[in-house]
Amino acid sequence: MDQQTPPLPEQRCVQGLAAQKRAVIAGTGSYLPETVVTNEELSKTVDTSDEWIRERTGIGQRHLAQPHETCAFMATRAAERALAASGMRAGEIDAILLGTATPDEAFPATALRVQAALGAGGFGFDLSAACSGFIYALGTAEAMIAAGRIRTALVIGSEVYSRIMNWQDRGTCVLFGDGAGAVVLRAGEAGAGLPGILSVHLHADGGLGDILYVDGAVGRSDRPGHLVMNGREVFRHAVTRLADTVEEALAANGLAKADIGWLVPHQANKRIIDAIGKRLGLPPERVVTTVERHANTSAASVPLALDEAVRDGRIRPGDLVLMEALGGGLTWGSALVRM
Numbered sequence: 362m363d364q365q366t367p368p369l370p371e372q373r374c375v376q377g378l379a380a381q382k383r384a385v386i387a388g389t390g391s392y393l394p395e396t397v398v399t400n401e402e403l404s405k406t407v408d409t410s411d412e413w414i415r416e417r418t419g420i421g422q423r424h425l426a427q428p429h430e431t432c433a434f435m436a437t438r439a440a441e442r443a444l445a446a447s448g449m450r451a452g453e454i455d456a457i458l459l460g461t462a463t464p465d466e467a468f469p470a471t472a473l474r475v476q477a478a479l480g481a482g483g484f485g486f487d488l489s490a491a492c493s494g495f496i497y498a499l500g501t502a503e504a505m506i507a508a509g510r511i512r513t514a515l516v517i518g519s520e521v522y523s524r525i526m527n528w529q530d531r532g533t534c535v536l537f538g539d540g541a542g543a544v545v546l547r548a549g550e551a552g553a554g555l556p557g558i559l560s561v562h563l564h565a566d567g568g569l570g571d572i573l574y575v576d577g578a579v580g581r582s583d584r585p586g587h588l589v590m591n592g593r594e595v596f597r598h599a600v601t602r603l604a605d606t607v608e609e610a611l612a613a614n615g616l617a618k619a620d621i622g623w624l625v626p627h628q629a630n631k632r633i634i635d636a637i638g639k640r641l642g643l644p645p646e647r648v649v650t651t652v653e654r655h656a657n658t659s660a661a662s663v664p665l666a667l668d669e670a671v672r673d674g675r676i677r678p679g680d681l682v683l684m685e686a687l688g689g690g691l692t693w694g695s696a697l698v699r700m
Contacts, residue, residue: 460494668669
């Protein structure tokens with residue numbers, strides 16, 4: 362039997378979609394709980410101060426969920442706003458991918474609670490990668506679209522970290538807040554200068570799992586289920602790992618630091634954000650920073666910050682945006698997107 366030359370990538374088709382499709386961000390949305398707790402208010406119940414928190418983290422306040430503001434509730438509100446911004450209906454969504462470390466239930470997946478609330482079809486599932494959850498979910502959805510498996514997706518990060526905090530741990534409980542962010546992805550054409558996700562880079566090192574983890578699980582009544590963090594070690598690894606994945610994204614696309622229009626980083630610590638911005642040579646006004654008002658919302662932080670910058674007009678169509686995050690696991694990653 363004669364050997365045939367395999368078709369070039371642009372000649373292949375998968376399930377009716379031409380190859381070389383690109384996942385385009387069609388809309389963004391977010392939700393923040395109504396209750397805002399300032400550092401001063403927190404210092405009334407926690408042995409801390411506004412000065413201590415701001416000096417070390419840059420945080421001034423955080424939003425904390427009330428009982429009705431569940432992971433699914435917040436994710437649904439963010440998804441509704443992203444759908445409205447995209448001009449698409451829930452029935453047009455093929456998949457819902459939700460990054461969270463604080464689901465409402467062990468199962469069903471929070472993504473399916475969102476699916477039901479929206480009246481969407483298709484399929485959905487949760488991803489657990491801590492603060493990197495949104496980047497992981499974005500990369501997974503992007504790969505499905507590029508392969509032609511789906512045409513559209515809702516990618517969400519939603520977290521209720523206030524429910525896993527040890528409020529006696531003054532070094533950790535002041536760092537986190539609650540919220541949700543979402544983007545709608547649709548299949549678009551790939552090509553130089555066209556909008557879409559250019560690349561996603563995901564990493565993990567399970568050997569570093571003990572520097573940031575939750576000490577409990579379903580069925581483990583002997584453990585409190587609180588977040589535990591070695592802040593100094595997390596900080597040290599965050600700066601180096603995030604800088605590496607930023608360089609990786611640029612190299613993969615043949616771009617220079619000067620080509621980046623905006624940095625949308627994980628909002629964990631102002632000092633980490635400033636360090637990455639400096640490595641890129643970006644002035645502070647080109648770095649989207651919400652940590653002062655939102656604190657660390659884990660998997661929700663990147664889409665929350667992205668939505669804010671899109672809605673206030675800072676990030677515009679055609680801008681090149683670099684997103685990055687690092688979380689427990691350790692997990693980390695980056696995504697380069699042309700809006």
